[in-house]
Amino acid sequence: MVTTHMSGNVEVRCDRCLAAPITPLGIRTWSSRDGALLELLGPELSWTLVDGRLQCARCAREARCAESGHRYRAWSPVPGSQLAVRVCSACHQ
DSSP: OEEEOTTSOEEEOOTTTOOOOEETTEEOEESSHHHHHHHHTSTTTOOEEETTEEEOHHHHHHHHHHHTTOOBOOOEEOTTSSOEEOOBTTTOO
8 A cells, every 4th residue: 555645755554464664763655656666566675566456575475375375373362462463384474
């Protein structure tokens, strides 16, 4: 998800988990949509476009894992949060 703020800055979030790239100063922003996509889809950050939807590297890896037939374990709570996580039985990610 690419959002352009009134200031003109562009913020990006994963369409699957809503994660955003961060810096020590907070959520990373870019001056243009093209600049954001160029950096995110590059080898350093490894985000991908899947069916027109932007996914962070972790979600893209999980989607590839699921497509290849890997089986996921049950959801487990993340201590100290309201989140849950599950890992692949084959690759443990």
